Each structure stands twice: as C-alpha cells, then as structure tokens.
Amino acid sequence: MAGNRKSQSAAIRFGPALKAAFLCLLIAGSAIGYVWQKNEIYRLSQQIRQAELRLKQMTDSNEKLRVKLADLRSPLMLDQRARELNLGLAPAQPMQVWRLPEPSAAPPENHALARQLAARQAGAPLTQ
Amino acid sequence: MLALTLMVCAAFAGLGYRLVDLQVLRHDELAKLAQDNTQREIRQAPRRGDILDARGNLLATSVPVKTVCADPSLIGNQQALVAQALAPLLQMPEGEIYPKLFPRVSKNEKGETVTNNLHYARLKKNVSEETWQKIQLAMSRMSFGVDETKLAKTNRQFFNNLRQSAVFAEPDQMRVYPNGSLAAQVIGFPGVEEFKLDGRPISQISGHGGVELSLNSSLSGVAGWRVTATDSKQRELVALRDEDVQPRDGLNVVLTIDAAIQHILESELADAMKEHDPVSITGIVTRPRTGEILAMASLPDFDPNNPGAAPPEALRNRVISDVMEPGSTFKTIVVSGALNEHVVSLNDVIFCENGLFYYGGIPLQDAEHDHFGNLTVEQILEKSSNIGASKIGIKLQAPKLYDYMTRFGLGAQTGIPLPDESSAQNFVRPPDKWGKYSLAQIPMGQGVAVTRLQMVMAVGAIANGGVLMRPMLVKRLQDRDGKVVQQYEPQTVRRVISDETAKEMVKALKTVVSDEGTAPLARMANYVVAGKTGTAQKVVNGTYSKDKFVITFIGFFPANDPQICISIVMDAPKEGGHAFGGALCGPVFKDVADRCASYLNIPPDSPATLMASGGAHSTPTQLQ
Numbered sequence: 001m002a003g004n005r006k007s008q009s010a011a012i013r014f015g016p017a018l019k020a021a022f023l024c025l026l027i028a029g030s031a032i033g034y035v036w037q038k039n040e041i042y043r044l045s046q047q048i049r050q051a052e053l054r055l056k057q058m059t060d061s062n063e064k065l066r067v068k069l070a071d072l073r074s075p076l077m078l079d080q081r082a083r084e085l086n087l088g089l090a091p092a093q094p095m096q097v098w099r100l101p102e103p104s105a106a107p108p109e110n111h112a113l114a115r116q117l118a119a120r121q122a123g124a125p126l127t128q
Numbered sequence: 129m130l131a132l133t134l135m136v137c138a139a140f141a142g143l144g145y146r147l148v149d150l151q152v153l154r155h156d157e158l159a160k161l162a163q164d165n166t167q168r169e170i171r172q173a174p175r176r177g178d179i180l181d182a183r184g185n186l187l188a189t190s191v192p193v194k195t196v197c198a199d200p201s202l203i204g205n206q207q208a209l210v211a212q213a214l215a216p217l218l219q220m221p222e223g224e225i226y227p228k229l230f231p232r233v234s235k236n237e238k239g240e241t242v243t244n245n246l247h248y249a250r251l252k253k254n255v256s257e258e259t260w261q262k263i264q265l266a267m268s269r270m271s272f273g274v275d276e277t278k279l280a281k282t283n284r285q286f287f288n289n290l291r292q293s294a295v296f297a298e299p300d301q302m303r304v305y306p307n308g309s310l311a312a313q314v315i316g317f318p319g320v321e322e323f324k325l326d327g328r329p330i331s332q333i334s335g336h337g338g339v340e341l342s343l344n345s346s347l348s349g350v351a352g353w354r355v356t357a358t359d360s361k362q363r364e365l366v367a368l369r370d371e372d373v374q375p376r377d378g379l380n381v382v383l384t385i386d387a388a389i390q391h392i393l394e395s396e397l398a399d400a401m402k403e404h405d406p407v408s409i410t411g412i413v414t415r416p417r418t419g420e421i422l423a424m425a426s427l428p429d430f431d432p433n434n435p436g437a438a439p440p441e442a443l444r445n446r447v448i449s450d451v452m453e454p455g456s457t458f459k460t461i462v463v464s465g466a467l468n469e470h471v472v473s474l475n476d477v478i479f480c481e482n483g484l485f486y487y488g489g490i491p492l493q494d495a496e497h498d499h500f501g502n503l504t505v506e507q508i509l510e511k512s513s514n515i516g517a518s519k520i521g522i523k524l525q526a527p528k529l530y531d532y533m534t535r536f537g538l539g540a541q542t543g544i545p546l547p548d549e550s551s552a553q554n555f556v557r558p559p560d561k562w563g564k565y566s567l568a569q570i571p572m573g574q575g576v577a578v579t580r581l582q583m584v585m586a587v588g589a590i591a592n593g594g595v596l597m598r599p600m601l602v603k604r605l606q607d608r609d610g611k612v613v614q615q616y617e618p619q620t621v622r623r624v625i626s627d628e629t630a631k632e633m634v635k636a637l638k639t640v641v642s643d644e645g646t647a648p649l650a651r652m653a654n655y656v657v658a659g660k661t662g663t664a665q666k667v668v669n670g671t672y673s674k675d676k677f678v679i680t681f682i683g684f685f686p687a688n689d690p691q692i693c694i695s696i697v698m699d700a701p702k703e704g705g706h707a708f709g710g711a712l713c714g715p716v717f718k719d720v721a722d723r724c725a726s727y728l729n730i731p732p733d734s735p736a737t738l739m740a741s742g743g744a745h746s747t748p749t750q751l752q
Contacts, residue, residue, distance in 0.1 A: 044367075046366070063191050067306055070189070070306035075310070076310060079391065091726035094731070
C-alpha cells in the first residue's frame, strides 16, 4: 500500500537536499582548493626564482668583492702604496725584535689549585 | 533535414578523425614538438676553483661575466640599427657586429646542413654585468623610425621581440689574476675549450701551463644540469622544473708559495735584471726541511690576465724546463760524495797544480787569476778551485760520482706538480758513456747539465742534514667552504749523505761567503750564510763561449739551523767575461735573504748580532 506523501515528515524531504548541498560544497571546495594550490605553487615558484636570482646576484657580488679585496691585499699594491705615501716604512731589524720563549706544551703545575683540591678532599669548601 | 543531419554527422566525423589523428596517430611526433617548445635542458657550468697562496691570498680566481649573443631570426632587416646600438657598448666596430646579425645556414662535421646559426650568433665573450645591463637598456629603448601604434599586431610583436629577445646573454666566467704577473709561470694562464652541446657552442676554461694545467681536473669541477620548462619569453617556469642537479665546483688549490716572498724575490730579480741585463734571471726560495717552494720566479715573465701580449719565451718556467751546466755549484755534490765515502776529509791537502792541470791530454784551468798551490778540501770549496774539485772527483771514481749525482736527484724529474719539467736525463749520463776527460770535467760542473730546481733541491739536501726532499708546491686542496679535501705532506726522497757529512759540508760552505771566499757579497749582517757560487760558460754553437756565462749563487741561512734556501741564476749578464756568480748573484741573494728573514721573523744567528743584543733574544725577565 502506498503511503500518503503529505504525511511524510519535513526532515526526510530535506535529506537529499542536504546531501546534494554537501556534494556541491565538496566539489566546489575541491575546485577552490585545487586552484588555491596551483596558485600557491605558482607563487612559491616565483619566490624560489626570485630567491635564486638574488642568491646569484649576491654570489656574483661576493666574487667581485673578493677580487677587489685581493687587489687591495696584493703585495705589489701594498708595496706601491707604501712608497707613494712615503711613510718611511722599513722592515724591522733583528735587533728591534724581542723574542719570547714559547710556552711549554704541558700546563704549569697549579699548586694553589692542588692545595684547594686536597683541602676539599679533607672536607673543607673549595674556594677560588 | 536529412541533408543537414548528414552534414552535421560528417562534420563531427571529420572532427573526430582530426582528434584521433592529433591525439593518437601523431601523438609521439606532436608530443615531442610540444616538449621541444617548452622543455629546456640547461647545462649548469661549475665554477673553476681558486688558486691561493700559503696564507690564503688569491692568486687566481674566476669572476662571473656574460657572453652576449644574438638571435638573428628575430632581427629581420634591422641589422644596421642593432649593430650601431651595440658597437659602443661592446667596444667593437660596427662592421664586425653587422655580419653576425644575419641568419646563416652552416654544415656540421658530417656535412649535414644545420640551422642553428639562424637563432644563435655569439657577439662577445667576457662582458661585465654592468655592460650587459646597459645593453639591455639600450635594446629596450631602440627606435626603428616607424609609428608602431599604427602597425598590425604581428608587426608590433616583431619589434617587441627584437627589443626583448633578439640580443641575449649567457652566463660565463672569466679567469682573473689579481696579482698580475706575480708567480705567473707557476700559476699558468687560462685557455678556452669549446665543444658543442645540442648544437650550441659551449666554452669552458682550461689551464695552460703551471698549476692551472697540472691541476686542471681538480680546478675544473663537474657540470650539473637542469631539465625545466620555459614560457614563450624563455623565462623558466620553476614549478615545472623536472631535474635539478647542481654543478660540483672546482676545488681551491692552496700552494706553498707565499705571495709576499714571491714579491720580494721578483722585485729583487727585476732590479738585478735592470742592472745586469741578462737574457733571463731566475730565483727559487725553498724551505730545505720540508721541500716547500716559497717562491719561484723567472724573468722575463708575463701577465696571465693577458698572456697573448707576451713573447713565447716569457711563458716558459725556466726553473724547471731549462737545463744548464751547473758550473762550480756542482762541486758541492762532488765534495759531499767524497766526504761521505771518506775518500777525503775537509782538512786533506790537495795540490791544485798552480792553476793548470792536464788530464787525458786536455788542460784544465782554474779561473783566470787563480793559480792555487796546496789547498785543503774546505779551501777548494771556499775558493772554488776547478782543479781541486777535479782531483777530488778522480779520487771518488766515476761509478761513485755518478751514484752521488743520481742520489742527489740529478737526471730525474723532481716530481714537482708542474708541467714541462725537464729531467735532464740525457745530460746526466752513466759512466760507460763518459769520455776519458769526463771524470775530471764533470766535478767542476762541465759536461753535465741540470735544471735549476734540481740543483737547489740538491743543496737543500745538504742544508737538511743530508736528506733529499721532494719539492712541495701544493699544500692542500679544499672546497669553497674551506673544508680540506686533500692535504699534502712533505715527502722525503732519500738520505743522500750522512748527517755528519752534511754538517761538514755546511762548515765548508760557510767559508764561501768569507772575505777569502768567492761570495763575500752574499754575506748577511745578522745571519750566518752557507752557499756556493757557480760561473759556467755557455755553450754557443757547440763550443764554450768566452763571454757568455750562466752565473749562480745557491745559499741557505741560518747556516746551523737552515730555514731558507735561495738560488739565484743569471743567464748571460752584460758583464760578459767579468761576470761571476759571487759578484752578481751574491748581492741579489743577500737582498732577497735579508727581506725574507725580516718577513719570516727568523731569529738571527750571527755571533756579532747575538753579542750586540747581549745574547738576548730574549727572555721575559729581560723585558722587565
């Protein structure tokens, strides 16, 4: 026996509509997400490209500055400048050089520290 | 109605066929065309490594530059205007640029016609970034004398393409030597290797001569590549990048050369060159304990930034490539051998025949004014008696003499990592190939030939307690971040003479710079010097010249704790028959040695200096 359609509840009639709306939202959301993702990929790839260009520029600039520095540090250049400026620079004579003996490789005995350690072992506080 | 239906069906069938034709039947062909239009494989050139001195100063480096190219297919008939715009910026005559802007068809090695020149013409290499920016600006502002707003879209597009894409630049690198000619023959100079990749010429720097050549593979690095897609304006679409393999940059080579010592040596050699006008002058500074080469120079030299301007002989590193008769410096080897074999001692007296000695029917002579009678072995070295040295050689006998020559490294390559090193093997012959006169002639440094490097290493062996070291030119290889990839250590070749013999030799060689010796002008104020002079006649047209000499001084200091060994050699100075090693090379040695000692802060050992400073070099208590 067929039932009376008028007696069906409103909730049952909204079910397919909700499903359809959900499906539409899902499809629309996916489409928007896809476009957003593509847009992000494009934006990020542009950023990568810009960053790579910037890195290249900085590397190139660094290279040029290194050459400039090497020019300025060149013995020939320094020699010429020293002559031009007429500063009266001359190599130090051996008599003008004071030589200090090299410190020994082994650390010198620290008697004070040894005493303090001994005192601590005996129960006294360690002081600096 | 039926007819219309049939027509619509036929149209759909036609479209369907076209679809199948494009998407199925011609899929592979068209897919490849589409890929070729957008996909690019880009070679990523590695950066060539630097060459640094022992203290990290740049001796050779690579800087980024551009190679400016044109696409003739985009220029139409505007070649004259483009050439006019580019000529002043590229500093080239218009007439040179103009023909390059026409599309050309050429043939490859197989005789096939290729059309690459329709799209690619190289205009100039090594263009700076600043110049390239000016070129871009000039191209973008070009006017062609037509009102482009009234032109059709395709014509407007043509002018836009001409401005934006007809002239383009490829990244490249240029070798730069910030110190100019400093150590030019040691470093070498760059050349360009060309090869084709996908029909396009690719150039890469390769070394010519010196370290640039011998360590070319380490300096070169390995190219990378990138497979990517580009848009219609050839801009990369990073999102569609497929493969991206970064290039592996070349390694930096750190030499044992010290730029400051190299400059000291070269400036002193240049002064001597000016004063004595020799054909050439060479100098080497080594550390005898390790075999490290601190400086190596040969004048005339060249600027590696412009090697084409130099004559070919200036490119040659005479220190390793030229052989010469060593003259009296060879006596150090004869006397070392004889002392080591206990054939003589320093105090043995040898009669020097009053300056004239016949051996094998041929007269041997001492220097013009020398008529020595009895001399001790030490005095033979001090006064450089040829007859005395010959008699010592005769006592030593040929097999032993030859043995010591080879043990000191003569007649064999030293193993320095430089190209074109001569071994002088043909000039250090075994005794069975000697003439009857050779045994007397060789000990005085005639009838035998060596390279300058072999000789300084041999004298360095005496300074090093009798141990011959391999010359060391490369300290380490490192990457761009300074991480050491390979470290080289000093290498001992062999013990040549005993430590005692070496000490005796040093004692004898100290007398050479005394007032009675042959090189008082090589004496230093604050250091005890040991050394030996050499004055060898040059062979001209097969006979010994009477007015052309190769003169030498090889010495080391402080004699009792040798830090530095220096060799100075002049080839045919203007003084001619009056040129002597002690007189001309001795002062050059002294000047180089004084400046090196000051730069390296070597403690003095001269008794006079020690006395003057109260034996005080110095203690903390004395500072107070």
